[in-house]
Amino acid sequence: MTEHHHGAGTVLPQATTVVLALLALAALQRLAARRAVRRNSGRPWPTWRTASFVTGLALIAVALVPPAPTGFPAHMAEHMLLGMYAPLTLVLAAPVTLALRALPPAGARRITAVLHSPPARLAAHPVSALLLSTGSLAVLYFTPLYNTAMSRPAGHWLMAAHFLLSGCLFAHAIAGPDPAPGRPGVPARLTCLGIAIAAHALIAQALYGGFFTDVHAPIDQVRRGAEIMYYGGDIAELLLAVALVTTWRPERRGGVRERSRTAASL
Structure with a gap:
């Protein structure tokens, strides 16, 4: 659901590639x-799950498979689907837990080792994830990055x-049911979620008012896109907060190892 600048001859192969990839993921799951x-x-x-x-996967298909509307509102709708709604449903499917249960012990141990590695622990920390997403x-x-990317x-x-x-x-x-060694407690995650909510609102308001933004699109399109971001983001973040509450489990003695065993048993 975004503006495509390539010719019609490339649209069908790209759409086919996306659909085949999504079907392959569904079959693998x-x-x-x-x-x-x-x-x-x-x-x-x-x-x-x-x-x-x-x-x-269906939300990804809606976002990426043409034909689709063009312009900044369509881009923002794509952002909502790909960046907020599809990730929540994919994460709640607990793909890592499924892999741990489906793989032989050697494969499961390799995944566990990756999860406990410093880079993985850093990337999965709510603050790091907040910086990368919001x-x-x-x-x-x-910055001119949006205009450059869309060209x-x-x-x-x-x-x-x-x-x-x-x-x-x-x-x-924030709310994944999969094992996450080193993930902080609920108060820290709620704080990061609150910051994300505030940041989304501020960016949407800046887009609507034309403050500090660099988006080459008609003003009415930018404002419609900002409205989609403001209201669509609120709904997605509310769903994420609900997921955090419903997937939360009290801490047990034994630290990370115990939490990993609990998550793997889901």
């Missing part, structure tokens, strides 16, 4: 769920990938 059942004595993988994963929006809209097909796809990956990272850091 289904295969992993079946293996998890076999490896855990018939214990079923929750159907609602599979539905959440498929919903996230903080990058200020760079995007308050090239590669720029659009890189921006879309950044929205999705950083959004997944933030949703995981």
Whole structure:
């Protein structure tokens, strides 16, 4: 749902690639769920988690598969879908937990080692995720970066990938059910979520009023896009707060290792 600057001859192959990739991910998730059942004595993988994963893939398809509207409002709708709504549903599907249950012990140990590595712990910290997701929006809209990215097909796809990956990272850091060694407690995560809410509101207001922004689009389009960001962001962040409350579990003795075992048993 964004403005495409490439010719019609490239749209169909790109759309086909996106659809095939999403179908492959859906098939991989289904295969992993079946293996998890076999490896855990018939214990079923929750159907609602599979539905959440498929919903996230569908939202990505809506955002990226043309035909789609053009202009800044469409770009902002894409940002909402890729950066906020799809990540929440994908994260709530607990893909890492599914992988830990589906893989043989050696593979599960490798994933656990990655999760405990310093780079992974740093990237999964709510502050780091906040800077990568919400903080990058200020760079995007308050510098020429948005105009540069939208002038090239590669720029659009890189921006879309950044929205999705950083959004997944933030949703995981705040409310993810998957193991997250080193993740701080609920008060710290709520603080980061509150900062994200305030930052989104301020950026949306700046876009609406034309303050400090550098977006080459008609004023009415920029204002409609700002409204989408303001109200759409509020709804998404409210859903993220609800997810944080519903996925929260009291701390147990044993620290990170105990929390990882608890999350892996979901």
